[in-house]
Amino acid sequence: MLGSFDKPVTGDGYSIVLELPVNDPLYDKKKKLLHDKGFGIKEQIPLESSSSPDSISKTLETMLQIGRIIHLNEVELYFGEFDTQSGSYSTRNEVEALNLVLSLVESLLASQMHKQINVWKDLKKAIIDKIHEFGNQNKVDAKIDRNYICAKEKYLVQWGERNGVKTKLEIAYVEGAGRGVIAMEDLNIGDIALEIPVSIIISEELVYKSDMYNILGKLDGMSSETMLLLWSMKEKHNCKSKFKNYFDTLPEEFNTGLSFGVHAIMALEGTLLLDEIIQAKEHLRMQYEELFPALCNDYPDIFPPEFYTWEQFLWACELWYSNSMKVMFADGKLRTCLIPIAGFLNHSLYPHIVHYGKVDSATNTLKFPLSRRCSASEECCLSYGNFSTSHLITFYGFSPQGDNPYDVIPIDLDVGQVDNIEDCPMSNWTTHMVRGTWLSNNHNMYHYGLPSPLLDYLRRVRNPTQQEKTFLPADLEIEMEVLEDLQLTFSDMLENLGDSDFEDRENTSWDVKLAVEFKDLQRKIVSSIINSCSAGRKLVENELSRFMSKE
Numbered sequence: 286m287l288g289s290f291d292k293p294v295t296g297d298g299y300s301i302v303l304e305l306p307v308n309d310p311l312y313d314k315k316k317k318l319l320h321d322k323g324f325g326i327k328e329q330i331p332l333e334s335s336s337s338p339d340s341i342s343k344t345l346e347t348m349l350q351i352g353r354i355i356h357l358n359e360v361e362l363y364f365g366e367f368d369t370q371s372g373s374y375s376t377r378n379e380v381e382a383l384n385l386v387l388s389l390v391e392s393l394l395a396s397q398m399h400k401q402i403n404v405w406k407d408l409k410k411a412i413i414d415k416i417h418e419f420g421n422q423n424k425v426d427a428k429i430d431r432n433y434i435c436a437k438e439k440y441l442v443q444w445g446e447r448n449g450v451k452t453k454l455e456i457a458y459v460e461g462a463g464r465g466v467i468a469m470e471d472l473n474i475g476d477i478a479l480e481i482p483v484s485i486i487i488s489e490e491l492v493y494k495s496d497m498y499n500i501l502g503k504l505d506g507m508s509s510e511t512m513l514l515l516w517s518m519k520e521k522h523n524c525k526s527k528f529k530n531y532f533d534t535l536p537e538e539f540n541t542g543l544s545f546g547v548h549a550i551m552a553l554e555g556t557l558l559l560d561e562i563i564q565a566k567e568h569l570r571m572q573y574e575e576l577f578p579a580l581c582n583d584y585p586d587i588f589p590p591e592f593y594t595w596e597q598f599l600w601a602c603e604l605w606y607s608n609s610m611k612v613m614f615a616d617g618k619l620r621t622c623l624i625p626i627a628g629f630l631n632h633s634l635y636p637h638i639v640h641y642g643k644v645d646s647a648t649n650t651l652k653f654p655l656s657r658r659c660s661a662s663e664e665c666c667l668s669y670g671n672f673s674t675s676h677l678i679t680f681y682g683f684s685p686q687g688d689n690p691y692d693v694i695p696i697d698l699d700v701g702q703v704d705n706i707e708d709c710p711m712s713n714w715t716t717h718m719v720r721g722t723w724l725s726n727n728h729n730m731y732h733y734g735l736p737s738p739l740l741d742y743l744r745r746v747r748n749p750t751q752q753e754k755t756f757l758p759a760d761l762e763i764e765m766e767v768l769e770d771l772q773l774t775f776s777d778m779l780e781n782l783g784d785s786d787f788e789d790r791e792n793t794s795w796d797v798k799l800a801v802e803f804k805d806l807q808r809k810i811v812s813s814i815i816n817s818c819s820a821g822r823k824l825v826e827n828e829l830s831r832f833m834s835k836e
């Protein structure tokens with residue numbers, strides 16, 4: 286349970302309870318962070334009927350601080366330990382935290398078992414204002430071509446509506462993102478932008494009903510995802526398919542990292558994305574060769590060879606990677622699905638739709654509710670997940686606009702070296718990473734915009750007994766060593782990335798453009814770390830000379 290509301294604790298005030306779920310995989314670390322900020326794992330937040338606007342806003346901030354921590358993911362938690370005093374950890378996290386608090390207040394208001402309804406209404410208004418204010422600060426302007434009329438997309442929506450789809454969105458062309466959806470009217474928090482009946486969702490059930498299942502179901506290690514992928518490769522050619530309108534809207538080519546040509550691959554030299562793409566492609570090639578041409582040779586009627594070439598296999602993989610969603614059905618089973626119409630929703634780092642993917646068993650539909658306002662004509666986006674740009678390029682073929690907080694560079698360290706840290710969940714990270722230091726709001730001494738778990742680890746390698754950070758020379762010398770080492774590591778990395786020597790960006794192919802953009806982003810991240818180390822060393826030097834002058 287993330288939160289609930291309670292009977293009065295004091296006077297005539299009611300309280301809301303925010304609780305860290307015990308099954309949270311990051312429970313210990315979040316518990317420690319809550320504790321460091323002065324909270325327990327279960328906090329009862331009271332609100333008196335006489336509350337002034339000032340105290341309502343203080344109550345809201347307290348609830349948000351807890352809500353943010355409850356909703357942190359691993360990367361946000363790794364970087365957020367000392368960073369966020371009151372600000373947000375990420376746009377996604379902020380939307381989640383605000384919506385958590387809003388849902389609790391709404392449940393309390395819906396219960397109507399309290400006397401002081403006005404104060405809760407005021408709190409609800411304050412939350413909604415905050416969501417709007419945050420929206421205005423983080424506006425991403427997408428250029429939309431409303432005149433883009435495509436008969437195929439229109440037919441699909443009409444077909445959907447005949448089959449029970451309800452939508453407040455229309456399809457348009459969004460510059461740099463292909464097709465997207467825009468709001469037909471002003472949509473508010475909680476409004477359902479799109480509702481898709483289960484009957485038009487493409488899921489594994491379709492394979493079980495097909496003639497392929499007799500063959501595929503008997504193959505060892507065959508997953509339902511692979512079966513469905515093979516099914517879609519054939520079904521797209523079926524003129525009588527129930528999903529013909531859907532298949533007609535799919536592009537002939539998906540421009541994802543898996544289709545990068547040799548020049549783009551070469552442009553990625555020195556980056557981890559190069560390995561990611563090569564490994565992913567090798568894995569798919571092996572998977573293809575395990576199945577083909579054997580299936581076509583043994584069952585040519587079921588697997589016609591012309592539908593099962595390597596190129597078509599890769600096309601289907603790109604379709605499933607870039608367009609599928611995981612859906613929890615009413616039977617409690619999670620299935621990977623293609624969802625007609627919802628497949629036009631683009632990704633954003635600041636999504637309108639955050640909570641989706643669970644079938645509403647009362648209506649047997651999949652609903653896409655808004656977690657923040659979307660004005661008429663504005664593009665409505667969801668979050669595909671907390672993905673790094675390298676993942677988005679490899680499997681989706683784009684680099685998102687704005688600062689991506691999940692763009693981390695892993696650091697290879699032998700984390701087994703340090704003892705005595707078991708009791709300290711925050712130090713007990715088994716992997717370490719860095720990201721652009723402009724994302725940090727703490728560039729002070731002992732922080733430098735760098736992640737605390739990494740700095741603490743590097744300090745403890747040098748001095749396992751260090752408990753407190755002091756301004757004594759012995760500690761300062763350790764700080765200096767840590768920063769020098771990091772600076773050296775990242776200077777080497779920058780050198781490996783080479784210079785940005787690419788001039789004619791506009792006239793190049795989509796893949797080289799994407800590769801070059803990615804490399805620029807890597808350079809920007811690595812340079813920020815080098816600069817922060819250098820600025821940090823100056824801070825330490827100043828402290829050392831201050832100490833010396835006192836002596």
Ligand SMILES: C[S@@+](CC[C@H](N)C(=O)[O-])C[C@H]1O[C@@H](n2cnc3c(N)ncnc32)[C@H](O)[C@@H]1O
Pocket residue numbers: 461462463464465607608628629630631632633680681682683684685686
């Ligand atoms: C689920 S589809 C969304 C609809 C898609 N734009 C279309 O025209 O079919 C996912 C694909 O949309 C594109 N896309 C999604 N979000 C994007 C974004 N923020 N920027 C650029 N392209 C995006 C990528 O090509 C991605 O593989």
